[in-house]
Amino acid sequence: MSHQSCVNIQKEWDIVAARQLGRNIAKELGFGNVDQARITTAISELARNIYLYTRGGNICYEIVNQPCKKGLMVVASDNGPGIKEIKRVMEDGYSTSGGLGAGLPGVKRLMDDFSIESDIGVGTKIIVYKWLRR
Template identity: 65%
Template sequence: MNSSPSYININKEWDIVAARQLARDMSKKLGAGTVDQARIATAVSELARNIYLYAIDGKIYIEAIEKMERRGIRIVAEDNGPGIPDISLVMEDGYSTSGGLGAGLPGVKRLMDEFNITSEEGKGTIINTIKWVR
């Protein structure tokens, strides 16, 4: 059932809305409940917003996956921005460089079932998340 990923280029504010809508539509097709649809859409919105604010350019990949009889949605945010010098710092609740609430990446991690981040200064960041359908 693993589908080829759909993706949205993120380089303008409206792309955030498009990525959010694509994630909501795909999670609905997978049979996710309305609460999980909202969680997924919120996580994608945050990831896309981070690309827009900090990296200027990147992509959000969204794909349906199946693993050991479980169905889910994988979201990968990939950018070629400045990278994150201190991942542990950005994963602290309340940390913000944009003056926001600082719910950002820690919030995404809480909304999703699996979360992995890799970043290299000067090269960019890749965030890989999965939400399993209950």
């Protein structure tokens, strides 16, 4: 595993910083424009959720270099209220903000692997991966 980079999400501007860093790392890794856009959109959604629903959190990036695959891991973690009904927020069309955001189902579709852990009153951790196509 190589180095990890994180962006602290407190202000709306941090969403832009998180997107930019994610795009730069994806580009360096060799992702094409389409996958860079997918990764950037997913990061945007994750960062926006942290900004809107929690007292702050982080978006962290790690380059994953395994013998059979290489890619980008993005970890969105916060110390917010937690998600009571994970199954519900994973349904298409579910939005608590009334926004047109792709939401978590969109993030799951944009990325290759998706996992979510949430503890009420403790926070939420979402881990997504995008793998380079060989």
